[in-house]
Amino acid sequence: MRSIGAWSWLMPSLLGVLVFFLIPFGVVVYYSVLDNPIFANFVGVDNFMNLFRNTAFLRASRNTGIFSLVAVPLSVVLSLWLAFALNARIPGKSWLRTCFLCPLMVPIASVVLVWQVIFHYHGTLNQVTELFGMEPVDWLKTNWSYMVLTVMFLWKTLGYNMILFMSAIAGIPQDIIEVAELEGAGGWYKFVHIKLRYLSPTILFVTILSIISSFKMFREVYLLTGDYPYESMYLLQHFMNNTFNSLDYQKLSSAAVLLSLVMIVIIGIMFLAERKFGEDVED
Amino acid sequence: MKKKLHKHLLPALLFIFAAIAAVLFIMPTVLTITNSFMTEKEISANYGAMIESASADKKSYISEELNLKFIPDMISIQQYIAVLFKSPDYLLKFWNSVILVVPITLFQLAVAALAAYGFSRWQGRIREMIFFAYIILMLMPYQVTLVPNYLVSEYLGILGTRWAIILPGIFSPFSVYLLTKVMRRIPKAYFEAARLDGAGEWQIFWHVCMPLTRSALLSVGLLVFIDYWNMVEQPLILLENEAEYPLSVFLSQINSGDVGLAFAVAVVYMIPALLMFLYGEEYLVEGITYSGGVKG
Numbered sequence: 001m002r003s004i005g006a007w008s009w010l011m012p013s014l015l016g017v018l019v020f021f022l023i024p025f026g027v028v029v030y031y032s033v034l035d036n037p038i039f040a041n042f043v044g045v046d047n048f049m050n051l052f053r054n055t056a057f058l059r060a061s062r063n064t065g066i067f068s069l070v071a072v073p074l075s076v077v078l079s080l081w082l083a084f085a086l087n088a089r090i091p092g093k094s095w096l097r098t099c100f101l102c103p104l105m106v107p108i109a110s111v112v113l114v115w116q117v118i119f120h121y122h123g124t125l126n127q128v129t130e131l132f133g134m135e136p137v138d139w140l141k142t143n144w145s146y147m148v149l150t151v152m153f154l155w156k157t158l159g160y161n162m163i164l165f166m167s168a169i170a171g172i173p174q175d176i177i178e179v180a181e182l183e184g185a186g187g188w189y190k191f192v193h194i195k196l197r198y199l200s201p202t203i204l205f206v207t208i209l210s211i212i213s214s215f216k217m218f219r220e221v222y223l224l225t226g227d228y229p230y231e232s233m234y235l236l237q238h239f240m241n242n243t244f245n246s247l248d249y250q251k252l253s254s255a256a257v258l259l260s261l262v263m264i265v266i267i268g269i270m271f272l273a274e275r276k277f278g279e280d281v282e283d
Numbered sequence: 284m285k286k287k288l289h290k291h292l293l294p295a296l297l298f299i300f301a302a303i304a305a306v307l308f309i310m311p312t313v314l315t316i317t318n319s320f321m322t323e324k325e326i327s328a329n330y331g332a333m334i335e336s337a338s339a340d341k342k343s344y345i346s347e348e349l350n351l352k353f354i355p356d357m358i359s360i361q362q363y364i365a366v367l368f369k370s371p372d373y374l375l376k377f378w379n380s381v382i383l384v385v386p387i388t389l390f391q392l393a394v395a396a397l398a399a400y401g402f403s404r405w406q407g408r409i410r411e412m413i414f415f416a417y418i419i420l421m422l423m424p425y426q427v428t429l430v431p432n433y434l435v436s437e438y439l440g441i442l443g444t445r446w447a448i449i450l451p452g453i454f455s456p457f458s459v460y461l462l463t464k465v466m467r468r469i470p471k472a473y474f475e476a477a478r479l480d481g482a483g484e485w486q487i488f489w490h491v492c493m494p495l496t497r498s499a500l501l502s503v504g505l506l507v508f509i510d511y512w513n514m515v516e517q518p519l520i521l522l523e524n525e526a527e528y529p530l531s532v533f534l535s536q537i538n539s540g541d542v543g544l545a546f547a548v549a550v551v552y553m554i555p556a557l558l559m560f561l562y563g564e565e566y567l568v569e570g571i572t573y574s575g576g577v578k579g
Binding site for chain 1: 330
């Protein structure tokens with residue numbers, strides 16, 4: 001009886017998730033091993049093999065991967081630093097917090113004009129670097145575009161991550177730190193062996209969240225450069241959009257399945273790493 | 284002596300660094316707002332070089348260099364008048380955003396509140412497994428979830444309409460996850476006491492659980508709202524008619540001619556989000572804090 005009660009509360013959400021995500025995802029998996037939806041011959045991993053030979057897909061995954069590898073660790077480290085900085089005794093904390101959180105709530109589309117002016121060939125950044133005698137750079141149409149993306153990514157994500165770290169830092173038990181200090185532990189020891197360990201679940205979470213946000217950078221790129229960006233800004237979502245346009249179900253579904261597997265592996269590895277590193281301090 | 288210097292110098296340096304970073308962080312927003320009060324002429328003089336079509340038929344002086352300006356020469360609401368009265372397109376796109384985002388936010392909260400109550404009040408093996416599946420689904424990027432969304436919209440015949448965005452949005456597992464975590468923190472004794480007083484489950488949900496989670500609902504609502512207010516991927520793939528595009532997508536096409544009023548449109552678009560932020564910053568912080576830690 002009680003159990004039936006539980007299910008009736010879950011029903012609306014569960015039905016929706018089944019209909020809009022899980023069942024069609026099953027279909028996606030099914031499509032990914034067929035030659036086409038009409039004749040439906042089983043072809044095993046052929047679609048995946050084709051994907052690995054597809055230059056557009058390779059470029060898109062490479063660009064997205066490189067970007068995430070650079071931007072995500074930077075975002076985690078900088079936001080952790082900011083959180084410690086704002087936790088120290090400095091004036092105007094709440095004012096600073098507001099400034100760092102603000103980009104989270106400002107629609108990307110609204111500030112994209114300012115970014116364009118800054119990173120344009122005749123724009124602000126080149127005017128500044130020129131003062132220091134540097135050659136102008138076409139930020140959006142060379143490999144420097146990775147840097148532009150990273151700046152925009154940090155701008156968007158640092159505030160959110162910082163808040164997560166601040167609440168985690170507040171949860172580190174002070175008595176352990178005091179005991180360590182009494183026993184003569186140095187600042188570095190306290191940081192690595194006590195604080196980081198207590199923060200490790202949050203570091204894990206922030207990293208996963210940042211990876212997901214890094215997959216959303218398509219928004220910025222699209223708003224900044226439209227459908228056809230410079231090739232180092234050709235991201236996975238561009239590939240998906242093009243594949244949607246040509247309605248290549250095999251490519252779409254095998255790409256989606258592959259990506260979901262990669263995400264699950266990444267998340268799994270990080271969970272294991274966190275469990276190992278933070279094992280003594282689990283509550 | 285050395286120790287004392289250390290004690291004062293370090294926080295001071297920290298503060299200076301943090302303050303500079305903070306100013307840089309709000310700069311793009313502030314610049315967008317101040318630039319929206321320039322006259323169209325001043326805008327095209329400063330930024331005309333960015334838009335090729337604008338520099339082609341130049342009548343007024345357009346500088347070759349882009350000139351990012353902080354304070355307008357002359358404060359004017361010309362851009363806003365143009366947006367409000369002369370270019371109904373932008374208001375229409377703004378409305379498109381509203382009719383996509385408001386139903387998604389409200390119904391996602393409603394569905395999620397019910398499910399979270401179910402997940403937090405009764406725990407069982409199968410339900411724990413389902414909750415775990417929700418977490419995995421929540422962590423999947425759009426590049427994965429849009430494909431099933433597309434297939435099902437096609438099957439249901441809603442592909443190309445707003446429903447193809449709204450319906451999957453309502454059932455997104457994000458707020459189920461957050462609200463479940465919040466509700467699991469409510470002491471069991473509250474529910475038991477209400478039960479002993481003869482309250483039914485619905486009454487417990489409505490009169491005990493909901494009042495206790497009100498601030499959490501607000502903060503989750505804020506996060507959901509801003510996520511969908513920013514949407515770009517879904518309309519590009521799931522909508523057919525460009526007339527139904529939300530302003531978030533349409534703003535990228537603005538450059539081709541209307542740069543003179545682009546900043547005002549940008550400001551109009553950020554007003555709802557910015558107001559929510561300024562009034563609800565505490566809720567937003569609370570909501571982000573709830574979301575921390577993947578383990579429920």
